[in-house]
Amino acid sequence: MTLFDELVAVTDPERVTDRPFDLHLHSADAGLRTGEATVVVFAETTEEVCDVVRLAARHGVPLVARGAGTGLAAGAVPTEGGIVLTLTRMNTISDIDPVNRTAWVGPGVINLDLSRATAPFDLHFAPDPSSQQACTIGGNIANNSGGPHCLSEGSTVNHILAIEMVMADGEVVILGGAAPDPIGLDLRGVVVGSEGTLGIVIRALVKLTPDPPEVRTMLCAFPTVEGAAAAVSGIIAAGVVPAALEMMDQGMLVAVENWLHAGFPTESAAALIAEVHCAPEAADAEVDVIREVAEQEGATEVRVARDEAERALIWKGRKSAFGAIAQTAPNYYLHDTVVPRTRLVETISEMYRIADDADLTMMNVFHAGDGNLHPLIAFDATEPGMADKVHAAADEMVAACVARGGVLSGEHGIGAEKRDLMGTVFTELDLDAQARLKHVFDPDRVLNPRKILPAGSRCFDYGGSPLPEGTWI
Amino acid sequence: MTVSTQVHRPESIDDLALVLRDHSDRERSLAVMGGGTHRWMGYPVATDAVVDTSGLAGVRVFEPDDLTVVVGAGTRIGDLESELAAGGKTAVLPETDHDATVGGVIASGASGYRRARFGPTRDRVLEVTAVTGDGRAIRSGGRVVKNVTGYDLPRLYTGSFGSLGVIESVCFKLWPVPERTVTVTVDDPERVRSEVHRPMAFLDVSGAHRVMLGGTGRAVDAEVSQLGGEVVEGLDWPTRPRHGVRVEVRVPPSHLPTVVSRLNGDYISQIEVGIVETTVETATDVLALRADVEALGGAILVEGGHEVDPWGTPPPTLDLQRRIIAEFDPHRIIEPGRLPGGI
Numbered sequence: 065m066t067l068f069d070e071l072v073a074v075t076d077p078e079r080v081t082d083r084p085f086d087l088h089l090h091s092a093d094a095g096l097r098t099g100e101a102t103v104v105v106f107a108e109t110t111e112e113v114c115d116v117v118r119l120a121a122r123h124g125v126p127l128v129a130r131g132a133g134t135g136l137a138a139g140a141v142p143t144e145g146g147i148v149l150t151l152t153r154m155n156t157i158s159d160i161d162p163v164n165r166t167a168w169v170g171p172g173v174i175n176l177d178l179s180r181a182t183a184p185f186d187l188h189f190a191p192d193p194s195s196q197q198a199c200t201i202g203g204n205i206a207n208n209s210g211g212p213h214c215l216s217e218g219s220t221v222n223h224i225l226a227i228e229m230v231m232a233d234g235e236v237v238i239l240g241g242a243a244p245d246p247i248g249l250d251l252r253g254v255v256v257g258s259e260g261t262l263g264i265v266i267r268a269l270v271k272l273t274p275d276p277p278e279v280r281t282m283l284c285a286f287p288t289v290e291g292a293a294a295a296v297s298g299i300i301a302a303g304v305v306p307a308a309l310e311m312m313d314q315g316m317l318v319a320v321e322n323w324l325h326a327g328f329p330t331e332s333a334a335a336l337i338a339e340v341h342c343a344p345e346a347a348d349a350e351v352d353v354i355r356e357v358a359e360q361e362g363a364t365e366v367r368v369a370r371d372e373a374e375r376a377l378i379w380k381g382r383k384s385a386f387g388a389i390a391q392t393a394p395n396y397y398l399h400d401t402v403v404p405r406t407r408l409v410e411t412i413s414e415m416y417r418i419a420d421d422a423d424l425t426m427m428n429v430f431h432a433g434d435g436n437l438h439p440l441i442a443f444d445a446t447e448p449g450m451a452d453k454v455h456a457a458a459d460e461m462v463a464a465c466v467a468r469g470g471v472l473s474g475e476h477g478i479g480a481e482k483r484d485l486m487g488t489v490f491t492e493l494d495l496d497a498q499a500r501l502k503h504v505f506d507p508d509r510v511l512n513p514r515k516i517l518p519a520g521s522r523c524f525d526y527g528g529s530p531l532p533e534g535t536w537i
Numbered sequence: 538m539t540v541s542t543q544v545h546r547p548e549s550i551d552d553l554a555l556v557l558r559d560h561s562d563r564e565r566s567l568a569v570m571g572g573g574t575h576r577w578m579g580y581p582v583a584t585d586a587v588v589d590t591s592g593l594a595g596v597r598v599f600e601p602d603d604l605t606v607v608v609g610a611g612t613r614i615g616d617l618e619s620e621l622a623a624g625g626k627t628a629v630l631p632e633t634d635h636d637a638t639v640g641g642v643i644a645s646g647a648s649g650y651r652r653a654r655f656g657p658t659r660d661r662v663l664e665v666t667a668v669t670g671d672g673r674a675i676r677s678g679g680r681v682v683k684n685v686t687g688y689d690l691p692r693l694y695t696g697s698f699g700s701l702g703v704i705e706s707v708c709f710k711l712w713p714v715p716e717r718t719v720t721v722t723v724d725d726p727e728r729v730r731s732e733v734h735r736p737m738a739f740l741d742v743s744g745a746h747r748v749m750l751g752g753t754g755r756a757v758d759a760e761v762s763q764l765g766g767e768v769v770e771g772l773d774w775p776t777r778p779r780h781g782v783r784v785e786v787r788v789p790p791s792h793l794p795t796v797v798s799r800l801n802g803d804y805i806s807q808i809e810v811g812i813v814e815t816t817v818e819t820a821t822d823v824l825a826l827r828a829d830v831e832a833l834g835g836a837i838l839v840e841g842g843h844e845v846d847p848w849g850t851p852p853p854t855l856d857l858q859r860r861i862i863a864e865f866d867p868h869r870i871i872e873p874g875r876l877p878g879g880i
Binding site: 163218219222237238241243244245246247250251254256257258276297302304305342343345346402404405431434435471473474475476477478486491494496500 | 600601603604605625646656674675679680681683684685686688690692693695700701714715716733734753755759763787788789790791810811812833834838848849851854858861862876877
């Protein structure tokens with residue numbers, strides 16, 4: 065039997081496809097890099113996932129797990145061909161436990177749907193990527209996704225208590241548990257963010273966060289990016305960690321306002337969105353601190369959303385920012401890097417310089433409180449040579465971040481996009497340690513090969529030289 | 538741990554790497570000694586030598602505005618928190634174990650009572666630099682508060698009890714110290730759940746309920762007036778029960794009332810977290826409770842060296858854990874056999 069026939073035999077003819085359109089659709093994510101899927105399978109049960117993993121291993125074919133495909137770093141792109149295993153149909157939410165504030169969730173559950181399902185209990189899932197209307201919990205786990213509210217609540221890993229996972233040999237394990245600090249090594253913690261390279265997550269026990277009794281959302285306009293960045297540091301220095309602290313630069317404010325007409329301050333160089341979550345009296349106190357710091361740093365306007373509608377509009381502007389770019393140019397390249405918060409201003413200035421030098425249009429909308437930058441280059445991919453120019457500028461921007469003590473990615477992942485840059489932040493020995501971990505989980509390199517770690521990461525003898533491309537990872 | 542003849546006190550990561558490479562080559566085992574605070578946890582280990590981490594002490598980089606600090610593993614957490622407090626920050630480390638070291642807290646995965654609000658320590662370990670059992674100095678994570686660059690080895694090191702290497706330094710994510718903190722002894726614990734949004738800590742201390750609140754002065758005033766009860770300024774942490782064999786129960790939090798109803802001695806129960814610290818006269822006293830707690834997916838840790846297994850039933854992924862450890866400590870020389878399952 066061919067691989068295709070065997071896949072049909074363990075699943076369902078309706079859920080295995082190699083039609084060119086389906087292959088094309090599942091060979092890309094929301095980023096620019098594409099691959100070539102050999103076959104796409106839609107799994108519905110644990111047994112099916114186990115069988116598909118075993119078939120991939122037996123045929124020596126790469127297996128790439130996929131959720132909604134909203135990733136930006138090509139983590140779910142089949143760059144080496146092989147099986148794309150789509151998990152969106154494993155979308156059950158069960159055992160919502162309002163006392164322990166937990167629920168068991170399938171990898172295909174959409175992030176926002178989880179918070180909707182738990183809303184009757186005044187609970188929500190804290191990680192809220194901008195793509196939360198589409199992205200899945202499985203993808204959030206794979207990339208350790210963040211979102212604006214990570215500032216106070218932390219990324220996905222802080223909200224995953226246990227993981228049920230199919231290992232590379234088709235066996236099912238449960239990592240972590242409902243009780244705090246399960247004994248032994250914290251394998252749950254290292255699987256989160258592993259981009260489908262250590263196993264296929266088929267269920268997760270998530271931690272739910274109590275809804276805040278009071279939410280205040282503020283929009284502060286600044287005449288300079290420096291002023292806005294100084295306010296971010298000032299707010300934290302004043303002892304307040306808001307639930308979210310986001311920055312949009314002028315280019316982004318104009319793009320969003322042209323589309324949304326929500327009264328974003330398009331005359332300003334930058335705007336901060338600050339949100340506090342607390343008891344009503346505490347909210348007033350924190351709003352006052354933020355207002356005071358913002359005005360001290362030169363804010364020309366400090367607006368507090370008067371009602372839920374105004375609040376929702378501000379967030380719509382923030383979370384739809386990338387969509388609003390469509391009116392500027394047909395394509396965009398969105399980056400994700402982190403620098404220490406105090407290096408924000410100089411890093412942003414350097415990014416504008418890089419974009420200007422390359423004659424590219426760049427805008428910024430980012431998680432300022434975390435120092436997590438999202439420079440966005442808007443361009444037209446049909447222009448000859450443009451894609452190379454964009455990639456070169458983006459690589460230069462990453463280098464600028466690394467030079468300031470930053471890292472390659474805060475929440476989007478490394479995937480295929482940044483694996484070759486890993487050597488700019490880690491030594492050969494550091495990468496070798498990570499490769500050893502991968503080797504234990506997936507010795508035959510079936511699960512999402514050639515992601516995260518660059519070729520030759522494993523040095524068998526740490527005095528020796530790395531192995532050539534293809535020998536490892 | 539038995540008394541070992543040889544004590545190494547490395548003063549740099551290179552010193553540490555030399556010690557480990559040498560011991561690995563000769564297959565001689567090592568214990569790692571910081572403050573000795575967590576020595577009660579896990580199987581007692583007899584080793585050929587000891588690494589004393591006190592030469593790896595000190596704050597290396599404190600960036601208050603970035604909310605990060607890089608600190609040597611041998612630093613006492615009491616010293617670290619004092620230095621951070623002078624800059625208005627905290628690493629939210631265990632509140633009452635001042636003599637514990639940073640390395641010991643991370644290796645044992647210990648958290649303080651404020652995890653109720655700020656999460657466990659492992660959520661704040663941004664970067665770990667360690668030397669593996671065979672002497673390789675490796676760094677993982679990064680000095681920024683949000684990072685997905687590579688596998689999250691810092692989390693794997695947290696709670697690894699030396700099995701992946703000796704921790705040399707750590708970068709923590711910090712929190713601002715609130716303007717005002719109070720400890721309220723409440724008569725009706727139910728009111729805490731309904732009236733307070735996410736307290737810093739919420740403890741049942743042998744039947745007396747204390748809640749710790751923090752924030753701006755106005756906010757704390759408002760919460761206190763909603764809540765009622767006796768108010769003390771500052772964070773009034775309880776003293777851990779001392780007499781007898783040390784025990785720690787970990788359960789899904791909804792099971793705490795059942796657990797504490799079955800205890801005889803004094804206890805500190807972390808409500809909404811699911812951890813109870815207590816002591817028992819003889820270790821075998823916990824066996825009946827352990828069976829029930831394990832059935833609920835929890836665990837009971839018992840001080841090592843008594844007639845009861847210190848960890849209880851090991852996790853089902855023991856073989857996987859053993860294989861990971863073999864990649865980091867091939868001759869299994871650092872605290873061999875201390876982890877659950879005796880690995």
